[in-house]
Amino acid sequence: MTTTPSHADIRAAVRDNPKMRARDLAQNLGITEGELVAAHCGETARRITVEFEKIFPALEAVGEVMALTRNENAVHEKIGVYDRYIAGKHAAMMLGEQIDTRMFPTKWAHGFAVRSGDGDTIKHSLQFFDAQGNAVHKVHARPATDLDKWNALVGQLALDDQTPGMVTVAAEVPEETVSDVPLEELRDRWMRMKDTHQFVTILRKLNVDRLDAIQAIGEDFAWQIDKSSVEAMLKLSANEKLPIMCFVGNQGCIQIHSGPVEAIKTMGPWLNIMDPTFHLHLRTDRIAQVWAVRKPTDKGHVTSLEAYDADGEMIIQFFGKRVEGQDERPVWREIMESLPRVDGRKAA
Secondary structure (H helix, E strand, O other): OOOOOOHHHHHHHHHHOOOOOHHHHHHHHOOOHHHHHHOOEOOOEEEEOOOHHHHHHHHHHHOOEEEEEEOOOEEEEEEEOOOOEEOOOOOEEEEOOOOEEEEOHHHOOEEEEEEEOOHHHOEEEEEEEOOOOOEEEEEEEOOOOOHHHHHHHHHHHEOOOOOOOOOOOOOOOOOOOOOOOOHHHHHHHHHOOOOOOHHHHHHHHHOOOHHHHHHHOOOOOEEEEOOOHHHHHHHHHHHOOOOEEEEEEOOOEEEEEEEOOOOEEEEOOEEEEEOOOEEEEEEHHHOOEEEEEEEEEEOEEEEEEEEEOOOOOEEEEEEEOOOOOOOOOHHHHHHHHHOOEOOOOOOO
16 A cells, blocks of 8 residues: 655655656656646745636736646746737637747646745745646746735735645546547538637537547548657748647647747657747657648648647647738748658558
8 A cells, every 4th residue: 555655755855856857756756747846935925826817917016927737748948028918718828929828727726936046046836736736837936036016915815724635636637539430410510610629510510539539531632651750840841931820738728839949859659849039858769659730721721730649638739820811931831741650652
């Protein structure tokens, strides 16, 4: 029988492993990252509200920060200001010049203001977790952040209860999707799409898994490409100085980069982008399938590159950045159609 470590044991483990990432240390301890952070309440962490209306309109005042959203296999970091918050009961958004997110309030269960390090290297962050203790979004202070305003905001967000610990709940069992895709109806609805956002509605109405739909739809709308295509697409886009869109998300938040990419580097299994306002870290060894997907819109079709893990979960998604009201850029379409298919042929 596995024994859950005490709060004191967790804090000791953090002190003994100052360079280990919190996520990795939590895994070693058999707890969630949220539980690891919550063990420090009253010391280096303060429990804060997860009410969006109190957090995001006020964040703009602290100035430049780094927004981080990740899943198991990709980390998406954007440097900028939380400068255009759009409220929403089911989905809220940041639509700033740099920080662009889609956030789902019901999935945010725990929040903490965290201090780490010592001396002149103290780091400040706001960290938010779902009911299972998984991180959904983080905000990291940077050298340009106004720490006086940051600390004032933390004081406004802090809750009365600062007892160490976190009560987690088991994840909801996802609703089963149909095993036999209704192909005729799927193709009919797919062909009549006017906006890419209608795709999620189609999947919901047909009760079909996203990857199952893509695998079934037919090669006029989706074709599987080689796993090396992610790196190839990024390098081709960088060479063309082509603005792209990169989406990384989890159940509580999706974060988006819009613009060109430049500094693309690999380190072991990690594919990294290290640009001035955008950092991406992608575990390429966890990619099981990559697909090029075409969806109709009222301005022509758009093409996405979508990478999935071995469980069929999307890791990352890319589009060519479109000019508002126009079809997708021809260069993006050419890049996508040039990528090697798994059968060795190029797309028609």
